[in-house]
Amino acid sequence: MIEIKNVSKTYSKGRIKAVKNIFLNVEKGEIFGFLGPNGAGKTTTIKMIAGILKPDEGQIKVNGIDVVKDPIKAKMQIGYVPDNPEIFNRLTGIEYLNFIADVYEVEDEKRYKKINELAEMFGIKDALNSSIGSFSHGMKQKLIIIGSLIHDPPIWILDEPLVGLDPKSAFILKEIIKKHAKEGNTVFFSTHIMEIAEKLCDRIGIIKKGEIIFTGSIEELRSLRKENESLENLFLELVENE
Ligand SMILES: Nc1ncnc2c1ncn2[C@@H]1O[C@H](COP(=O)(O)OP(=O)(O)OP(=O)(O)O)[C@@H](O)[C@H]1O
Numbered sequence: 379m380i381e382i383k384n385v386s387k388t389y390s391k392g393r394i395k396a397v398k399n400i401f402l403n404v405e406k407g408e409i410f411g412f413l414g415p416n417g418a419g420k421t422t423t424i425k426m427i428a429g430i431l432k433p434d435e436g437q438i439k440v441n442g443i444d445v446v447k448d449p450i451k452a453k454m455q456i457g458y459v460p461d462n463p464e465i466f467n468r469l470t471g472i473e474y475l476n477f478i479a480d481v482y483e484v485e486d487e488k489r490y491k492k493i494n495e496l497a498e499m500f501g502i503k504d505a506l507n508s509s510i511g512s513f514s515h516g517m518k519q520k521l522i523i524i525g526s527l528i529h530d531p532p533i534w535i536l537d538e539p540l541v542g543l544d545p546k547s548a549f550i551l552k553e554i555i556k557k558h559a560k561e562g563n564t565v566f567f568s569t570h571i572m573e574i575a576e577k578l579c580d581r582i583g584i585i586k587k588g589e590i591i592f593t594g595s596i597e598e599l600r601s602l603r604k605e606n607e608s609l610e611n612l613f614l615e616l617v618e619n620e
Pocket residue numbers: 389390394395396414415416417418419420421422423
């Protein structure tokens with residue numbers, strides 16, 4: 379479970395208010411989609427949940443653990459996929475995954491099972507002995523996704539995970555997301571694309587200029603539509619209106 383209470387974050391010595399007093403709760407077993415236009419505050423929020431940025435005010439807890447007060451314990455609960463897959467280019471794929479598994483103290487048998495299963499699904503098993511520097515953007519992304527799941531995290535956070543993946547890989551990732559949630563874990567991901575949220579999420583949150591302007595199910599969002607209006611249009615209206 380993720381609990382965000384009255385969280386704010388500014389940049390540039392307070393001049394840029396990226397996130398403004400937001401409240402959010404995401405339950406166990408839930409797939410939560412975080413939507414908003416460019417610069418709305420999605421990545422900033424995600425980095426605060428993942429413990430990469432500290433909130434200026436407010437509190438974030440993952441499964442009851444405060445991410446600021448107890449960062450290591452909190453991070454053990456979390457798998458995080460950043461929006462930019464730039465990682466250790468000098469390591470081979472398998473060295474990277476073993477490094478991540480060591481950090482999270484995952485036993486050998488468990489890690490190899492997970493790596494085999496996921497690398498097979500994403501079709502990158504044969505590339506794991508090559509250096510990451512030789513990987514394509516999509517392959518790096520898949521490697522990070524595998525690394526983020528290696529400790530079977532109760533909280534899985536993904537920042538724009540479908541950008542840059544081909545249709546087959548995007549389909550596989552969506553299936554993995556559904557499976558992970560079904561096993562009782564919390565999934566929180568950001569996207570620009572309403573259609574993805576519509577198909578995948580139990581609930582969504584819409585953020586605009588650092589403020590949450592909607593949280594609820596897709597059904598609840600649908601009920602706000604005008605006659606014959608598409609969800610995409612409603613979303614655009616919500617995020618564009620002043
Ligand atoms: N390191 C930084 N220094 C200064 N301003 C920043 C920094 N990072 C983000 N911002 C600003 O904070 C605001 C929120 O940015 P953020 O990256 O969280 O939005 P986002 O919703 O993830 O956008 P996108 O969809 O483009 O990734 C924007 O105005 C952005 O320009």
